[in-house]
Amino acid sequence: MSEASLSAAELAARRDLSFAKRGLLWALLSGVLWGANGVLLGAGLNREPFAGSPLLLLAPLTLAAMHDVLSGLWNLLYNWRTGRIREIGRSLFTRPGLSVCLGAVFGGPVGMGAYLIGLNMAGPAYVLPVTSLYPAVAAALAMIFLKEKIVARAWAGLALCVLGVALIGWAPPETAPGPHFFLGIGIAALATLGWGAEGVLSTSGMDLLDPAVALNIRQIVSGSVYLLVVLPLAGGWSLLGQAVFSPAAPFICVASALGATSYLCWYRGMNMTGVSRAMACNGTYALWGILFSALFTDTEITRNLVIGAVVILGGMILVVGNPKDMTTLRKTTQEAACSE
DSSP states (O other), X not given: OOGGGOOHHHHHHHHHXXXXXXXXXXXXXXXXXXXXXXXXXXXXXXXXXXXXXSOTTHHHHHHHHHHHHHHHHHHHHHHHHTTOHHHHHXXXXXXXXXXXXXXXXXXXXXXXXXXXXXXXXXXXXXXXXXXXXXXXXXXXXXXXXXXXXXXXXXXXXXXXXXXXXXXXXXXXXXXOOSTTHHHHHHHHHHHHHHHHHHHHHHHHHXXXXXXXXXXXXXXHHHHHHIIIIIHHHHTOSHHHHHHHTSTTXXXXXXXXXXXXXXXXXXXXXXXHHOHHHHHHHHTTHHHHHHHHHHHHSSOOOOHHHHHHHHHHHHHHHHHHOOGGXXXXXXXXXXXXXXXX
């Protein structure tokens, strides 16, 4: 069918399809980068002043604060170079900006803080599968608040994604690190609620905000809450001062740059292709994290890793569906509005 013979509705549908497909690629890239980010943060937790710290809450919260503050600075530099810096101040106190601010509290101190506390208590093999449940939480919230249509095939795909990362991260309880394993698992589950709520709130705000601007607002608010509220309540700034020039600092700096880029890709993906699809792609970070661990650490590639990868791929196909069906941005696996 030639371009000249297409109706205006059909041309719009094709543009929407192309837009949504690019959003999927951004979201998948965000998962790759977040996997690498997790490996670097794990390496930072294993170095002074965090290694062996008796401060189970303060150590990971300090690391989370440094990560979000530095990520915000990286993103601020990006917005300055691209001419968006003035948009931040103009957007901060608008209704969409306040939605992103609320999402920042859920995604930063609640989501990222709980993730790193759980990581410190239970270890990545257990925490990564637990936190990967957040796309299902976000999909349920998006169905309620953003009116996304989540059909049975998409729910089955999300379930397979969760099953896949569970297979990858599964290990016998006897290998759990430390005496706080179950507490760590419970705290990690809190991260799924935080990140799921952030996805919905931020996507709502990005209907009228540029994703890069929305992300910078998110990082500024999250970093400020960490520095002014969370760290003082958790025990002060003493560990933060030690960490700035510590052996862990280079790992945190690189991780924050990857984290800022990952978040930018994630926000852009949610804005372009909808919360459910973008989070399904981003949720593969557990797979990428274990693959990067296998390449750059002593982690062994196991049969569970291979099986889990296949299961995640199958889940991704079910969530994304036939690309020809993706003619709208906020409807998961809807039938095409027009045919060839």
